[in-house]
Amino acid sequence: MRDQVAVIGVGCTRFGDNFDQSYEDMALEAASLALADAGIEADRIEAAWLATFSPYGGNGKASVSLADSLRLYGKPVTRVENFCATGTDAFRNAAMAVASGVYDIALVLGVEKLKDRPVRGLAGEGDHPYRSDGLTAPGIFALAANRYFHEFHAGRAALAQVAVKNHRHGALNPKAHFRAEVTERQVLDAPLVAWPFGLLDCCPTTDGAAAAILCRASLASSFRSDPVLLRGLGLAVTSGRPWYDAASSYTGFEATSLAARAAYRMAGVSDPLDEIDVAEVHDCFTWTELANYEDLGFCPRGHAPSFLAEGRSSLGGDLPVNTSGGLISSGHPIGASGLRMVHEIVLQLRAQAGPRQVPNASLGLVHNLGGPGSVACVLLLGRS
Amino acid sequence: MRDQVAVIGVGCTRFGDNFDQSYEDMALEAASLALADAGIEADRIEAAWLATFSPYGGNGKASVSLADSLRLYGKPVTRVENFCATGTDAFRNAAMAVASGVYDIALVLGVEKLKDRPVRGLAGEGDHPYRSDGLTAPGIFALAANRYFHEFHAGRAALAQVAVKNHRHGALNPKAHFRAEVTERQVLDAPLVAWPFGLLDCCPTTDGAAAAILCRASLASSFRSDPVLLRGLGLAVTSGRPWYDAASSYTGFEATSLAARAAYRMAGVSDPLDEIDVAEVHDCFTWTELANYEDLGFCPRGHAPSFLAEGRSSLGGDLPVNTSGGLISSGHPIGASGLRMVHEIVLQLRAQAGPRQVPNASLGLVHNLGGPGSVACVLLLGRS
Numbered sequence: 181m182r183d184q185v186a187v188i189g190v191g192c193t194r195f196g197d198n199f200d201q202s203y204e205d206m207a208l209e210a211a212s213l214a215l216a217d218a219g220i221e222a223d224r225i226e227a228a229w230l231a232t233f234s235p236y237g238g239n240g241k242a243s244v245s246l247a248d249s250l251r252l253y254g255k256p257v258t259r260v261e262n263f264c265a266t267g268t269d270a271f272r273n274a275a276m277a278v279a280s281g282v283y284d285i286a287l288v289l290g291v292e293k294l295k296d297r298p299v300r301g302l303a304g305e306g307d308h309p310y311r312s313d314g315l316t317a318p319g320i321f322a323l324a325a326n327r328y329f330h331e332f333h334a335g336r337a338a339l340a341q342v343a344v345k346n347h348r349h350g351a352l353n354p355k356a357h358f359r360a361e362v363t364e365r366q367v368l369d370a371p372l373v374a375w376p377f378g379l380l381d382c383c384p385t386t387d388g389a390a391a392a393i394l395c396r397a398s399l400a401s402s403f404r405s406d407p408v409l410l411r412g413l414g415l416a417v418t419s420g421r422p423w424y425d426a427a428s429s430y431t432g433f434e435a436t437s438l439a440a441r442a443a444y445r446m447a448g449v450s451d452p453l454d455e456i457d458v459a460e461v462h463d464c465f466t467w468t469e470l471a472n473y474e475d476l477g478f479c480p481r482g483h484a485p486s487f488l489a490e491g492r493s494s495l496g497g498d499l500p501v502n503t504s505g506g507l508i509s510s511g512h513p514i515g516a517s518g519l520r521m522v523h524e525i526v527l528q529l530r531a532q533a534g535p536r537q538v539p540n541a542s543l544g545l546v547h548n549l550g551g552p553g554s555v556a557c558v559l560l561l562g563r564s
Numbered sequence: 565m566r567d568q569v570a571v572i573g574v575g576c577t578r579f580g581d582n583f584d585q586s587y588e589d590m591a592l593e594a595a596s597l598a599l600a601d602a603g604i605e606a607d608r609i610e611a612a613w614l615a616t617f618s619p620y621g622g623n624g625k626a627s628v629s630l631a632d633s634l635r636l637y638g639k640p641v642t643r644v645e646n647f648c649a650t651g652t653d654a655f656r657n658a659a660m661a662v663a664s665g666v667y668d669i670a671l672v673l674g675v676e677k678l679k680d681r682p683v684r685g686l687a688g689e690g691d692h693p694y695r696s697d698g699l700t701a702p703g704i705f706a707l708a709a710n711r712y713f714h715e716f717h718a719g720r721a722a723l724a725q726v727a728v729k730n731h732r733h734g735a736l737n738p739k740a741h742f743r744a745e746v747t748e749r750q751v752l753d754a755p756l757v758a759w760p761f762g763l764l765d766c767c768p769t770t771d772g773a774a775a776a777i778l779c780r781a782s783l784a785s786s787f788r789s790d791p792v793l794l795r796g797l798g799l800a801v802t803s804g805r806p807w808y809d810a811a812s813s814y815t816g817f818e819a820t821s822l823a824a825r826a827a828y829r830m831a832g833v834s835d836p837l838d839e840i841d842v843a844e845v846h847d848c849f850t851w852t853e854l855a856n857y858e859d860l861g862f863c864p865r866g867h868a869p870s871f872l873a874e875g876r877s878s879l880g881g882d883l884p885v886n887t888s889g890g891l892i893s894s895g896h897p898i899g900a901s902g903l904r905m906v907h908e909i910v911l912q913l914r915a916q917a918g919p920r921q922v923p924n925a926s927l928g929l930v931h932n933l934g935g936p937g938s939v940a941c942v943l944l945l946g947r948s
Contacts, residue, residue, distance in 0.1 A: 244804030
């Protein structure tokens with residue numbers, strides 16, 4: 181990038197069953213927290229990006245709903261949608277706009293209200309022919325998990341350990357949807373959703389909003405002494421029907437590998453396990469987190485279950501993953517999730533993560549995976 | 565912008581009732597035409613932006629549907645949605661990404677298939693409370709047109725002249741949905757939709773796709789001798805309920821004025837009428853084109869009817885507007901329209917517009933207006 185980009189403020193609502201907040205209420209809360217964190221007034225925002233998969237009033241309301249909730253009038257507001265990678269891709273577009281020199285200060289805000297109505301495009305819709313074959317999100321990822329089990333002789337116990345870890349982390353996160361620890365037995369005994377996934381292997385449906393304020397890095401020191409720098413970004417899209425792709429092993433996601441490669445190249449990262457200190461990755465299902473370890477290069481193919489079992493991805497391990505509790509505990513308000521991850525990594529890099537703090541974290545990774553594993557976005561954030 | 569950005573290829577399908585083409589067929593056709601125009605292979609594309617208001621398989625299919633239709637695998641693809649300004653805003657985001665130095669060559673593609681199913685968000689949807697008051701698109705713009713008539717003593721004859729001009733231009737455009745000239749009498753006698761708009765005052769519902777290929781300007785000469793340069797861009801969002809805004813005259817759209825001001829500032833344009841040679845503006849309704857003249861600074865407030873009547877915005881006038889026939893003749897496949905406008909302006913700047921050619925055009929303007937006049941995007945393109 182021509183200009184370096186800094187994150188000078190982050191904000192996040194409590195994630196959960198937010199029946200007492202409208203879509204606009206949550207947007208306003210997240211933006212206000214991010215502005216307060218940056219120590220700036222809203223009129224300093226020169227442009228905004230809204231990350232939302234399902235605008236509350238339908239497509240034709242997205243950008244104005246952000247303008248109206250924040251009274252952010254007369255400014256550019258763009259809606260980005262990219263499946264479950266909506267939040268990170270909106271961040272990516274905002275960052276490139278700042279790096280281009282067109283804007284000095286930008287807001288990226290993800291918000292989703294999913295609990296009080298059915299959401300188009302998430303499950304069971306007629307336009308997706310494969311949905312009628314049972315290929316909803318759990319079905320799609322379950323197929324890949326079964327293939328992974330077959331290839332690498334893993335089983336449901338490895339999945340349960342992801343849920344146990346992420347709920348243990350999530351219990352420390354006041355923004356998380358679920359804040360209760362669970363046992364391996366509870367995970368294994370939970371009602372089945374799609375073999376091998378039981379209820380506790382699946383992230384919940386959640387309301388929430390999260391925001392970040394970006395600025396040209398050369399200006400960041402005028403706002404705060406500890407800005408976080410964007411070190412790398414990558415987005416990759418593969419086929420929307422990975423299970424029909426004869427070249428796919430279907431035991432991981434090429435989109436993640438390619439997005440990570442692009443981000444690592446930009447940041448000059450050659451050994452992710454050694455160089456990255458903390459990561460928020462897309463655990464839409466427990467198995468997805470295992471696939472992510474391998475796709476992101478944290479461990480070799482097939483080694484994710486042992487990487488997890490050895491505690492290396494737990495708080496206290498050498499690369500703590502999902503210190504927030506991940507999607508599994510925090511919940512997954514689609515467009516907000518990527519920004520919620522940025523919020524967590526920024527807290528970690530500023531040593532403000534409280535009981536979840538990773539000591540001396542200086543480089544953090546954010547990863548979203550979208551669609552049937554077809555879209556991945558990776559961001560690398562570092563201490564300045 | 566740090567780096568200048570060039571347009572090295574454009575492509576556009578025939579707009580119309582494209583029942584014989586799928587969403588993906590149209591995307592592939594527009595992209596292929598743009599690649600051929602640029603003289604490059606698809607593998608040179610480093611990143612893509614998809615402009616679509618209504619992804620054909622629902623939200624959860626947008627970016628992968630572009631990847632799958634073009635076999636553009638492993639690359640970044642972002643969907644941008646911003647009401648009827650979707651196409652130009654996607655172009656804007658792609659241009660800033662190229663200007664940031666992250667990508668050298670990018671594709672922007674707009675596509676919409678609207679004719680064979682009802683489209684969510686366009687009319688009559690329950691989540692928009694004001695829709696139940698009749699405030700569909702024709703209703704919203706009709707209210708403003710009536711206010712304009714009241715303020716400036718104009719009437720339906722001025723609107724009819726817009727339709728006559730744009731159909732005269734559109735008859736010269738082989739890509740247009742409608743290619744028949746109409747008379748002022750026919751426009752005035754057409755069935756009423758929402759007073760003062762009759763059927764011929766309204767743009768039609770249309771299928772189509774259009775694409776542009778952008779690159780870092782310093783590379784453009786390696787592709788073609790006549791690249792077009794992006795000179796300025798602007799996007800502005802105002803309230804989603806302009807008719808409740810006591811500060812609004814409701815005789816034009818502040819979003820357009822603000823977006824134009826940003827683009828003019830970037831391009832160093834101080835006298836738009838004198839400096840701009842040709843413009844494609846958002847004539848979703850005939851009256852909208854009149855408002856655009858004033859909001860874009862082509863003529864003073866209230867003077868649009870005389871500006872039009874004097875032939876100044878016709879082919880042969882001093883600032884021909886909508887030489888393509890505009891939305892009124894070309895049709896309005898939402899996300900594709902902005903790119904279709906870019907296609908027309910690029911042809912004009914390269915002196916390839918045939919019978920629609922504006923002599924010696926060196927600076928062209930593209931303008932989209934979205935939502936209830938709340939979102940506007942302006943691009944300025946110039947000969948290199």
